[in-house]
Amino acid sequence: MDGFGLDDLKNVPPDPNQEGQGLHKTHALAPRLAEIASKGAPGKSYSTVVLTGVVRLVEFSMLLAAGLLLHKLYVGSYWEESVDYYVATPVMCAAAIVAFQSFDLYTTASFRAPVRHGLKIAAGWSMVFVAALAAVFFLKLDGVFSRVWLLGWYGVGLALLALERAALAVVTRRLTRSGKLDRRTVIVGGGALADPVLRALAAQDDSDLRILGLFDDRADARSPDVVVGYPKLGTVDELVEFARHTRIDLIIFTLPISAETRLLHMLRKLWVLPIDIRLAAHTNKLRFSPRSYSYIGDVPVIDVFDKPIADWDIVAKYIFDKVVGGLCLAVASPILIAVALAVKLDSPGPILFKQRRHGFNNEVIEVYKFRSLYADAQDPLAQRQVTRDDPRVTRVGRFIRKTSLDELPQLFNVVFKGNLSLVGPRPHAIVARAGDFLYNEVVDGYFARHRVKPGITGWAQINGWRGQTDTQEKIQKRVEFDLYYIENWSILLDIYILVMTPLALLKVENAY
Structure with missing residues (x-):
């Protein structure tokens, strides 16, 4: 798959064993697929990348506003305002965001469980102030910054973070229940190779994947009707039409890399869709360097196609x-x-x-x-x-x-x-x-x-x-x-x- 691109698909001859390429013809949606599509995706989805980015921005702005407001109300009222506060405050806010990131606090799983992750929030915010106090001590700045301001900002900031994370949990849970944070996923390829991939995906805690089922052009014993509890819904041609009727965010191929011709024939049908396409490397014996993979949870995949405009x-x-x-x-x-x-x-x-x-x-x-x-x-x-x-x-x-x-x-x-x-x-x-x-x-x-x-x-x-x-x-x-x-x-x-x-x-x- 090295150097794979659109030109490879253009040079792939039509598959003589298939009824068309899903490019020139439209197909009536099978009753089973029509039923799934009618239940439907919950309208537009929300990008978790954007959501976590917005949370970072909100928390940075909230902490910055609290620090500057306390400075204005206390330091500015009783002491002469100092430019040092306007430098230290945003630096400490940025350090807090970095600390929260290091504790994996910018995931939808952490958003949904603020109590479970509350100690991490408190620890990250406390680490920032411990580092600030150490800097004040070693740089002999104890006469520059007000201890009342530092203590007040610490308490107010911790309270604001607790309230913000509680409100965020309500919003995130509601979005999760409505399916707007799900990555609606289908698997292409069934049988023995799909089994370990599906088990690995299903074993992940707090995963945002919602696997709808499998699609496979094979109709023999190599591709059973059910794999690890997930049904086979149809062929790849039917997948193309299905994706026109309901929201699909991700397609994962479970075929081996060695099945290059079969992969290309299927990709020739699917690349017209605005969907991320990945090739599972979970069971492939051929190993690439770690930089060649991206990961869905713990499952390594090779990126084949990305949505042209996303996040x-x-x-x-x-x-x-x-x-x-x-x-x-x-x-x-x-x-x-x-x-x-x-x-x-x-x-x-x-x-x-x-x-x-x-x-x-x-x-x-x-x-x-x-x-x-x-x-x-x-x-x-x-x-x-x-x-x-x-x-x-x-x-x-x-x-x-x-x-x-x-x-x-x-x-x-x-x-x-x-x-x-x-x-x-x-x-x-x-x-x-x-x-x-x-x-x-x-x-x-x-x-x-x-x-x-x-x-x-x-x-x-x-x-x-x-x-x-x-x-x-x-x-x-x-x-x-x-x-x-x-x-x-x-x-x-x-x-x-x-x-x-x-x-x-x-x-x-x-x-x-």
């Missing part, structure tokens, strides 16, 4: 979309009003046109646009692409389509509905075609562009691949650029694309 990246992109999108909406409001009036006066019919398109993870979303076709010629399914001098396009429609002003209402999708991003692969209509073929029939791995939220503008658009996609080459190129964006995403790339978008709009040769 703090999701937070950064969300804030970017809401803040910058809101500013764009405010700045563009006069243009929105002017275009709305022009559309209304130019031809009878609604101002806005709503179209169902593919969004994140193939979810069907409704996207807003200014109406650019005559009301009786609207094509909500995009069964017929707009061409040069198309008689269905209104006079105002020709202008707003060439300048992409018809896309401006999608700012409402970004700011209020949240189903679009400012930057991302453009959402395509559900039955959009390149010539006589659906897009997913033309491009192998087409649905991989849905691993991130679609956007108003994107990497493909600023590189000249906007407008009509009437040929297979055009949609292939667009998807190629979309996948490059997904694999290389960063906030800086989003900013660059937004800055370059107005220049790209000057090229109107493909926009009709």
Whole structure:
């Protein structure tokens, strides 16, 4: 698996023993899977990485505020304020966070059990003050810092930590019960190799894994219907469709590394999903250096694919979309009003046109646009692409389509509905075609562009691949650029694309 990447999947020939690759066809969900999906994942999950990061920030800020407030009320009132306090206070707060981290106090398990971990909290906070007192003694600073302030801050800080951890326990337990902190997991591969992996995962205390079951293409004695109490739910093709209907966060392969061809055939189907994919190394006899592994609890795994945007990246992109999108909406409001009036006066019919398109993870979303076709010629399914001098396009429609002003209402999708991003692969209509073929029939791995939220503008658009996609080459190129964006995403790339978008709009040769 050394040097494994997307190019390896592109070069894998179709598996002759399988009915398709799960890329070109959609499958009806089997009744058993439909029942599990109907019970459903509890909406969006919360990243434990973000949760623990927020707790660290809250505790640092809380302790800092307490220390500075006591300094203001006591030292500042009775003594002259000193800059030494403004240096020592944040340093001690940072040391406390490091101490808590060393005691494993930033895990969901510790959040749920504040009483059991209370002594560790007290020990970590006490260690900071013991170290501070030692520094005061050895550096002969006993005349610099008030002992009343140190004692008061110690007591207030300990009380605040106790109250904060008690409140955090209530919130964490509620999130745990609702499944919002679970990592919904499926196992690919069954039989003897899955057995020790499942037992090791099940033996972990306070694990956030919720294993739904197994998927395996084998239907013989090598793959029994139940392994360690977990049922076999279906094939890998069915897993692809299952992941479109319910939330799955993690896929763990229990196949041996030596089964490279079989692994690649399965990964060729699964890489289009926005899901972390890991290869269990628990039973593999071939050993790599420790740095080659990550761990799920005590189980070593090899990272195969990661969600393109996860944890703090999701937070950064969300804030970017809401803040910058809101500013764009405010700045563009006069243009929105002017275009709305022009559309209304130019031809009878609604101002806005709503179209169902593919969004994140193939979810069907409704996207807003200014109406650019005559009301009786609207094509909500995009069964017929707009061409040069198309008689269905209104006079105002020709202008707003060439300048992409018809896309401006999608700012409402970004700011209020949240189903679009400012930057991302453009959402395509559900039955959009390149010539006589659906897009997913033309491009192998087409649905991989849905691993991130679609956007108003994107990497493909600023590189000249906007407008009509009437040929297979055009949609292939667009998807190629979309996948490059997904694999290389960063906030800086989003900013660059937004800055370059107005220049790209000057090229109107493909926009009709």
